[in-house]
Amino acid sequence: MIYFTKEHEWALVEDNVATIGITNHAQHSLGDVVYLELPEIGKKLEKDKIFGVVESVKAVSDLFSPVSGTVTQSNHNLVQSPEWVNQDCMGKAWMIKVALDSPSELSSLMSQEDYDKYLKEEIK
Amino acid sequence: MFIMKTTPLYHRHLELGAQMTEFAGYQMPVRYTGDKLEHMAVREKAGLFDVSHMGEIWVTGSQAEQAITHLVTQDPTKYSSGQAFYGLLLNQNGGIVDDIITYKFSSEKFLICVNASNREKDFDWIKSNCDAQVEDASDNWSQIAIQGPEAVAITARYLGAQVLDIKRFGFIQLDDLIIARTGYTGEDGFEIFVPNERATELWDALSKEAMPCGLAARDTLRLEAGMCLYGHDINDQTNPIEAGLGWCAKKYQVSGEIKRRLVGLMMQGTGIARPDYEVCNQTGMVIGHVTSGTKTPYLNQAIAMAYIDRPYCDALEEVYVKIRGRLEPAKITKLPFYRRAK
Numbered sequence: 001m002i003y004f005t006k007e008h009e010w011a012l013v014e015d016n017v018a019t020i021g022i023t024n025h026a027q028h029s030l031g032d033v034v035y036l037e038l039p040e041i042g043k044k045l046e047k048d049k050i051f052g053v054v055e056s057v058k059a060v061s062d063l064f065s066p067v068s069g070t071v072t073q074s075n076h077n078l079v080q081s082p083e084w085v086n087q088d089c090m091g092k093a094w095m096i097k098v099a100l101d102s103p104s105e106l107s108s109l110m111s112q113e114d115y116d117k118y119l120k121e122e123i124k
Numbered sequence: 125m126f127i128m129k130t131t132p133l134y135h136r137h138l139e140l141g142a143q144m145t146e147f148a149g150y151q152m153p154v155r156y157t158g159d160k161l162e163h164m165a166v167r168e169k170a171g172l173f174d175v176s177h178m179g180e181i182w183v184t185g186s187q188a189e190q191a192i193t194h195l196v197t198q199d200p201t202k203y204s205s206g207q208a209f210y211g212l213l214l215n216q217n218g219g220i221v222d223d224i225i226t227y228k229f230s231s232e233k234f235l236i237c238v239n240a241s242n243r244e245k246d247f248d249w250i251k252s253n254c255d256a257q258v259e260d261a262s263d264n265w266s267q268i269a270i271q272g273p274e275a276v277a278i279t280a281r282y283l284g285a286q287v288l289d290i291k292r293f294g295f296i297q298l299d300d301l302i303i304a305r306t307g308y309t310g311e312d313g314f315e316i317f318v319p320n321e322r323a324t325e326l327w328d329a330l331s332k333e334a335m336p337c338g339l340a341a342r343d344t345l346r347l348e349a350g351m352c353l354y355g356h357d358i359n360d361q362t363n364p365i366e367a368g369l370g371w372c373a374k375k376y377q378v379s380g381e382i383k384r385r386l387v388g389l390m391m392q393g394t395g396i397a398r399p400d401y402e403v404c405n406q407t408g409m410v411i412g413h414v415t416s417g418t419k420t421p422y423l424n425q426a427i428a429m430a431y432i433d434r435p436y437c438d439a440l441e442e443v444y445v446k447i448r449g450r451l452e453p454a455k456i457t458k459l460p461f462y463r464r465a466k
Binding site: 028029031032034035037053056058060 | 143154155158159160163340343344394395396398418419420421426448
């Protein structure tokens with residue numbers, strides 16, 4: 001299942017591990033991404049708290065964790081090639097993988113359908 | 125009710141798929157395709173900017189030259205008709221009201237191009253401090269900037285060969301256009317004042333060969349070129365000397381000593397310095413703050429402008445920028461970061 005936040009992160013959950021990145025809307029709003037800060041493996045994350053930073057030519061934006069849990073992987077290749085965020089935000093620009101503390105948290109996130117609706121509202 | 129203003133090119137921007145943003149009360153394009161692409165087009169070929177939000181103020185009449193002499197930091201009598209010059213409007217305390225370009229048509233006719241965000245303030249300041257006739261004509265004029273190594277040739281193809289003879293900071297009147305060899309990118313090119321009703325026609329002609337560029341690219345280009353942005357690098361509180369603008373304000377007298385200077389910073393690590401970040405010395409003591417900063421496309425390097433206290437600003441040595449609690453090394457460098465090959 002894929003989930004979304006109001007801050008425009010996505011979380012793809014498989015076997016209680018969430019792969020996290022930012023959405024197409026987010027990368028488009030930011031413009032050319034030039035810098036990323038991601039947490040190290042083993043870092044404990046709290047839902048809705050800052051887990052990293054993404055910077056474009058024009059903007060600095062905090063990254064908010066959609067879930068609570070422990071970082072199991074951090075995409076070092078992406079830190080070396082931040083432009084991937086603009087090229088393939090749902091694919092090779094995944095940022096971190098997190099082992100979930102409490103899968104029940106997922107119910108507070110948006111489905112693809114809800115997120116699409118939310119975007120239409122927000123752009124209005 | 126707050127009404128967002130638009131330029132005559134607003135619908136063109138939407139058709140081109142621009143992301144729009146509010147700037148100085150106007151709906152302006154941030155980018156059309158991408159910041160890097162647009163920035164590089166200006167450095168390598170040519171870019172086109174809608175800068176119609178800029179203000180145009182006429183100062184005319186027999187008192188005009190005296191008014192400019194009194195209000196602008198440069199001496200207008202040293203310039204001929206058909207020449208423009210960069211200068212400052214200063215308040216009673218010597219703070220910068222605005223940085224402007226003044227176009228001399230004759231000793232009785234001057235056009236001042238002002239920052240969009242300062243338009244009303246400047247008009248009031250000029251009007252209340254001189255005896256000349258002062259008219260804010262901003263709503264009648266659009267402005268299109270074409271910048272880059274190919275900008276002059278492209279403009280000549282559409283407007284005629286006479287533009288080739290315009291010297292740096294010179295300008296001509298061609299029909300109802302005012303074509304000035306000025307810019308805000310560090311490249312050669314023109315800023316063209318055009319009546320609103322002809323703006324779209326001119327844009328469409330020039331955009332066949334010059335890439336439409338948004339405010340984001342305009343900002344990274346001017347930063348590489350070491351040019352100040354009013355409201356960020358200079359304001360009512362800064363004086364010309366500390367801002368490095370003493371060259372255009374020679375008659376300005378400093379009362380007291382200069383305590384800080386605007387300098388360039390080249391980041392040595394991976395972090396990017398951004399406006400308002402603190403600058404520290406080796407011991408972590410705050411010695412200044414960043415006013416503009418980004419990672420620029422052409423230099424592919426994080427650069428910034430920052431006010432740094434004396435004497436730290438005088439030595440070209442390492443300082444530190446505080447980025448999210450970490451101290452990241454930066455080298456003080458002379459401005460500009462980028463200078464085009466002549």
